[in-house]
Amino acid sequence: MTFSILAREGRDFGVAVASGSVGVGRRVPWAERGTGAVATQGLTQPSYGPAILELLRKGLAPGDCLKRVLRGDPEREERQVLVLGPAGHAVHTGKNCLQFCGHAVGEDFVCGGNLLAGRKVLDAMVEGFRGETLAVKLLSSLTAGARAGGDRRGQRSAALLLTGSPPIKLEVVDSPDPISELWGRLERITRV
Template sequence: MTFSIVGRDGDAYGVAVASKFLAVGSAVPAARAGLGAVATQAYANLAYRGAGLALLAAGATSAETVQRLTDDDEGRDDRQVGVVSGSGGTSFTGPSCHAWAGGRAGDDYAVQGNILVGEQVVEAMEAAWASSAGQPLVRRLLAALSAGDAAGGDRRGRQSAALLVGRPGAGYGGDDTEYDLRVDDHPDPVPELVKLVDLHDLYFGEPDADALLPLEGAVADEVRALLAKLGHAGDDLDALLDTWAGSANFEMRLRPGSIDPVVLDQLRLGRT
């Protein structure tokens, strides 16, 4: 009833998943920066998430982790699980999973799905992962999920999708959770998930240091006038920007004495 990918990029690990299932993100994904990622599905054993990460933390390979998880589970024939770590990716599909069910795995990924329209779903996901090499992990995961969705995905239909990525220090306030986004109930959840990632990057993305504009001259005059229109009048532009950004949720893009062109565009749009 689900298709997913677990993938890695250096110390970053993530999961992208979609299903005809309410709030699939509450059940399937687990990921930890610098360690690995797990996707548990079909008749999902949610204990696989914590237990899988614990096994990886204890030094088990992805293959050993899957072997241990399934050996200790009497319901393994109905389960499906994908694990990726520094040792590579491993995908397991129990023989009693509803057709079509299966998976693929490589050095830095594992894709798997059950109750799919056919094997073409995981084939498309694997191909999209390969062709997106060099892009950020989040975009590679989305590319694979979108390809699986376009290939037909879950044969029962669409309902939810989710994305979880851990990267050391890349989350809000220096947390290791870079992305944790869910579309719990939507007629077209995968494109909606892509929209959420785009919004996340708008609000929380790192500004390009080479593109920052000094707050002086004509730039400073424009920024002061735009802020005044939004009710933030005064002389200290850094303080005014800080006040505005705190309400508009762009504080992660602020840098003293300069302005991110992305932020300037939002000011021009009158974002409050």
């Protein structure tokens, strides 16, 4: 259904995400400078993003944030949630998430997905996390994941969210090639 990557560079955080569903940028990515980043996917619960950021702001560890929001959620086994804080990460992949599902961790980033073409998607995302800026690293990783098969249904929407100065929020709501469109939009705004 969806694959995403969360990364940090100093106090800045970013999320890049692609999905076979439309409008992924409105539901999945959340980030706040100096606080952290969240991706809520699978059976998406958008309220988890702001709730986890609030808990991170209060100083809770990413794992404790996840435990708090998942406690009492009768649909937690259908959800996948990735959290990256200033000093750590946590991932929950419910046992009922669509296969292939999983996550991978690198230095200062975590990526994950469900309904993927296989483990090769996550491996490619890890290898693809390269570039001169956080935005380029995130989109390079997302591109590598898509080339490795990405969402088994294909990609219809994508988004890039970056904290910093200035913050960046780009979304392609519905397109046959949303990641390429994100690259084009990023190039247009960074040329200025």
